[in-house]
Amino acid sequence: MFSKTFGYALRATVYVAVHGRIDKKVGLQDISEGLGIPHYFLGKIMQDLVRHGILDSTKGPSGGFFPNEHTADIPLTNILKITDGNLVFDQCALGIKRCNAEHPCPLHDDFAACQMK
Amino acid sequence: MFSKTFGYALRATVYVAVHGRIDKKVGLQDISEGLGIPHYFLGKIMQDLVRHGILDSTKGPSGGFFPNEHTADIPLTNILKITDGNLVFDQCALGIKRCNAEHPCPLHDDFAACQMK
DNA sequence: CAATAAAAAGAGTTAAAACTCTTTAATTAT
């Protein structure tokens, strides 16, 4: 459906948004245990989220991740773009090259309802 | 979204349903060229479809694939199960273990509309 | 200003999906 990475990223973002504040940072260990996501792998994903401004972080003791002013308003699709690229959006559900309302594939209508653009 | 294999399987099935009859079989070469799907890979997928009774086939000269009495009525989800397993159905969009109406994840409602069960 | 604690960065390995090639079995036509 979507990549596992996307699921991890989204859940971690929500986790940090719920449990963290600027004065109450959430550690990687905490997140990975709380959500059952492989520790090191989640580390990589968090780097990406911070790089793209979805969350903020600080290093050092009592450092960790915390939401910023944007976090609550970020569209899901932004995170999806970060983790899965935007092929999900450009492509039809079946990966057919040129599909649109004029040249629809057999599934075009069924899936139009599920497309997020 | 879905595996490429699913897209190939579905398109090939439609192709055979449209172009083939019991007295007018469609060759693998024909399908793979017509749809732009890697020849050998499609062969493997077709084997699976025939094994599961989605299509029929015969070997030998002027052999090939052709629709059977079920082909037209097969639900899409059957093909999806063959190619992608039924994890797509059991699992929530994010792969969270225990998600249901009682314990919904943040996306549960958004995605419920897209689930095919 | 050390010592320590945390994320960032770099450089991998492992597992799964996508794809290829070769051989075998079945069918048809000569």
Next chain:
DNA sequence: ATAATTAAAGAGTTTTAACTCTTTTTATTG
């Protein structure tokens, strides 16, 4: 019956996603 043709089966390789480990950087705290 033999040769030709086509799918089935078996056994790979390649590519991508998932995951791990080690080193470096940055901040905190005693």
